[in-house]
Amino acid sequence: MGTLDEEREHVERCRTGLRRMLDGARDNVIVGETVAGDRYSAERLGRHLKSLATELSEEPGGPPFFGRLDFGPDSAEHNGRAYHIGRRHITGAHGGPPEVIDWRAPVARAFYRASARDPLGVAVRRRFGWSDGTLTSFEDERLARGEEGGGTILAAEIERPRVGPMRDIVATIQPEQDDLVRADLDASICVQGAPGTGKTAVGLHRAAYLLYAHRRRLGRDGVLVLGPNRAFLGYISAVLPALGEVDVEQTTLERLLGTVPVTAADEEEAALVKHDARMALVLRRALYGRVGKPVGPVAVADGSYRWRVPEDELRRIVDDTRRESLPYGVGRERVRARVVAAVRRQAESRGATANAAWLRRIGRGVTAWLDGVWPTVKPQEVLYEVLRGPSGDAPDPARGVLSEAERAAITWARPPRSVRSARWTAADLVLLDELAGLIERPRGYGHVIVDEAQDLSPMECRAVARRSEHGSLTVLGDLAQGTTPWAATSWAPRMELLGKPDGAVIALTTGFRVPAVVVELANTLLAALEAEVPATRSYRTDGRLRVTGVAGLGEGVVAAVRDALTFEGSVGVIAADAEVEALTSALWNDGLDVSGRLSVVPASLCKGLEYDHVVVAEPAAIAEAERRGLNRLYVALTRAVSRLDVVHARPLPPQLSLPAAAA
Numbered sequence: 001m002g003t004l005d006e007e008r009e010h011v012e013r014c015r016t017g018l019r020r021m022l023d024g025a026r027d028n029v030i031v032g033e034t035v036a037g038d039r040y041s042a043e044r045l046g047r048h049l050k051s052l053a054t055e056l057s058e059e060p061g062g063p064p065f066f067g068r069l070d071f072g073p074d075s076a077e078h079n080g081r082a083y084h085i086g087r088r089h090i091t092g093a094h095g096g097p098p099e100v101i102d103w104r105a106p107v108a109r110a111f112y113r114a115s116a117r118d119p120l121g122v123a124v125r126r127r128f129g130w131s132d133g134t135l136t137s138f139e140d141e142r143l144a145r146g147e148e149g150g151g152t153i154l155a156a157e158i159e160r161p162r163v164g165p166m167r168d169i170v171a172t173i174q175p176e177q178d179d180l181v182r183a184d185l186d187a188s189i190c191v192q193g194a195p196g197t198g199k200t201a202v203g204l205h206r207a208a209y210l211l212y213a214h215r216r217r218l219g220r221d222g223v224l225v226l227g228p229n230r231a232f233l234g235y236i237s238a239v240l241p242a243l244g245e246v247d248v249e250q251t252t253l254e255r256l257l258g259t260v261p262v263t264a265a266d267e268e269e270a271a272l273v274k275h276d277a278r279m280a281l282v283l284r285r286a287l288y289g290r291v292g293k294p295v296g297p298v299a300v301a302d303g304s305y306r307w308r309v310p311e312d313e314l315r316r317i318v319d320d321t322r323r324e325s326l327p328y329g330v331g332r333e334r335v336r337a338r339v340v341a342a343v344r345r346q347a348e349s350r351g352a353t354a355n356a357a358w359l360r361r362i363g364r365g366v367t368a369w370l371d372g373v374w375p376t377v378k379p380q381e382v383l384y385e386v387l388r389g390p391s392g393d394a395p396d397p398a399r400g401v402l403s404e405a406e407r408a409a410i411t412w413a414r415p416p417r418s419v420r421s422a423r424w425t426a427a428d429l430v431l432l433d434e435l436a437g438l439i440e441r442p443r444g445y446g447h448v449i450v451d452e453a454q455d456l457s458p459m460e461c462r463a464v465a466r467r468s469e470h471g472s473l474t475v476l477g478d479l480a481q482g483t484t485p486w487a488a489t490s491w492a493p494r495m496e497l498l499g500k501p502d503g504a505v506i507a508l509t510t511g512f513r514v515p516a517v518v519v520e521l522a523n524t525l526l527a528a529l530e531a532e533v534p535a536t537r538s539y540r541t542d543g544r545l546r547v548t549g550v551a552g553l554g555e556g557v558v559a560a561v562r563d564a565l566t567f568e569g570s571v572g573v574i575a576a577d578a579e580v581e582a583l584t585s586a587l588w589n590d591g592l593d594v595s596g597r598l599s600v601v602p603a604s605l606c607k608g609l610e611y612d613h614v615v616v617a618e619p620a621a622i623a624e625a626e627r628r629g630l631n632r633l634y635v636a637l638t639r640a641v642s643r644l645d646v647v648h649a650r651p652l653p654p655q656l657s658l659p660a661a662a663a
């Protein structure tokens with residue numbers, strides 16, 4: 001077992017190793033750009049090596065490792081060996097053993113999973129303490145002797161004040177989290193976790209792990225991370241690059257589906273219908289309503305001769321193709337190919353031979369007929385017709401699917417004159433995507449991670465399902481934090497809509513963000529929320545909760561913020577959206593700088609975020625602002641890492657009861 005000095009010598013060896021890797025990567029960038037076989041590979045290779053070189057050059061001062069495993073003699077595979085574990089693999093000198101093992105490597109698993117009860121061959125687990133890139137301490141757990149836990153390094157990392165964007169948790173992943181991070185690529189899982197249990201962290205580390213373990217497959221098929229809004233993405237976007245993964249697409253569903261600009265808004269009644277799964281049938285009917293019954297034969301010119309395919313054969317072709325449930329666009333081409341095949345059979349029975357050019361010509365000759373029977377169509381054209389409402393004697397695709405009131409809710413009161421002048425809403429984007437998916441299958445991903453998934457509507461779930469049909473899903477959410485009108489109240493139906501009915505639902509119940517006293521307050525709301533979720537245990541016994549009744553909300557919030565700023569870390573004031581402007585002015589007018597470490601956040605945007613010190617302003621206003629206002633309040637109350645101030649000028653909502661510690 002190394003002493004602190006010996007460990008520091010190892011740090012130096014690691015830094016030398018990193019420099020060696022950096023020089024190698026730089027040389028390789030030059031070579032890679034000139035030797036790769038084709039331009040595409042050259043570009044990819046060049047990009048990869050350059051980003052590796054950049055990463056390495058950004059890292060020389062950072063902690064090269066955070067843990068160490070010393071295996072005992074009873075480990076058959078690693079008998080008596082020691083390994084340092086870090087964010088990245090560091091190669092050894094002259095082909096010797098690596099200086100550091102990547103946290104995702106199979107052997108590193110024992111760092112997260114070994115316990116006194118089941119040491120997995122590990123004699124000693126060591127955790128290192130760092131300060132500004134200098135190794136300052138370590139703590140050992142002699143697992144083989146039954147010693148476990150009790151250290152301060154782990155607790156200090158979890159309780160450290162938060163500033164800036166989210167950081168990785170590789171040094172302190174907990175066993176129940178590690179199970180999820182390293183679940184099989186083919187396993188789709190749903191993680192139900194109370195606030196701060198590390199769902200987002202688990203999702204991001206799972207992406208990094210899967211890319212490591214299945215680099216080839218996922219490098220080709222891609223990994224997609226979907227978050228609820230841009231503020232959230234801004235908050236989490238540095239985690240994967242810090243873990244060396246820069247090729248993950250991180251976006252919101254709205255941006256992913258955004259083929260047209262959103263320039264209108266729906267009434268809630270209309271949005272509810274548009275997000276309902278029954279719309280899938282309405283749209284399918286509307287699209288396939290465009291397919292006609294062939295009337296009369298088709299005649300195809302071939303030089304001076306005209307081939308004829310009779311009506312009954314054409315009808316059979318169209319009916320058979322419809323039954324095959326292909327994407328609409330593929331169906332159209334299948335019909336063309338079958339008509340061409342019918343012509344070919346006739347030609348061959350007359351002794352002609354069909355070459356490729358002839359087949360193409362006949363195919364082109366069928367286009368005019370095909371346009372009448374199975375026309376090309378754009379999603380906007382179909383949706384335009386659906387939202388314009390039934391016209392003429394064409395059957396309404398919504399008949400028998402939507403009630404009259406629902407039909408009326410989605411029908412434009414004043415239909416735009418043409419599809420070009422139509423203004424689309426956010427819900428329309430989802431419908432346009434459904435139509436686009438019916439016409440042509442969208443690009444799929446090898447793995448999709450969806451955060452805050454409890455808020456997805458059934459139609460949004462279908463949009464995600466289309467993109468993970470041949471891949472797998474990690475679904476992260478908390479039923480108690482659902483705030484959309486269509487939020488899930490149980491997971492099984494959502495997993496079905498997401499195309500993974502067999503996906504296991506796993507609960508995370510230890511909270512790492514919110515201190516116990518704050519959890520206790522937030523938990524009093526749970527009984528009033530429409531969601532059955534398991535109770536949480538907070539890892540953190542530190543923290544402070546203060547509930548203050550004030551005469552004027554502005555002054556009360558200013559006073560709470562002044563106090564908050566005397567502590568280290570970020571400060572977030574969370575208020576009902578309508579109060580944000582007035583509170584921001586009150587803070588500025590009092591000489592407080594509302595940028596940098598102090599921010600005022602509308603309650604509607606606080607999901608997934610966290611601040612070291614949170615001031616929740618006027619809970620009653622947050623609860624009243626929307627249908628699921630109590631869920632929103634639950635989200636707001638659970639953003640605090642160290643301290644929560646609840647400031648109220650009006651009575652608190654009756655569903656919130658103060659724990660004895662705060663009353």
Ligand SMILES: Nc1ncnc2c1ncn2[C@@H]1O[C@H](COP(=O)(O)OP(=O)(O)OP(=O)(O)O)[C@@H](O)[C@H]1O
Binds near residue numbers: 195512513
């Ligand atoms: N094992 C861990 N070690 C250290 N910190 C952790 C660990 N797990 C989670 N955290 C920290 O706890 C905080 C909450 O994690 P995260 O945001 O992933 O939780 P969440 O379940 O997504 O929360 P919410 O549902 O409230 O958005 C983050 O600061 C995260 O870094």
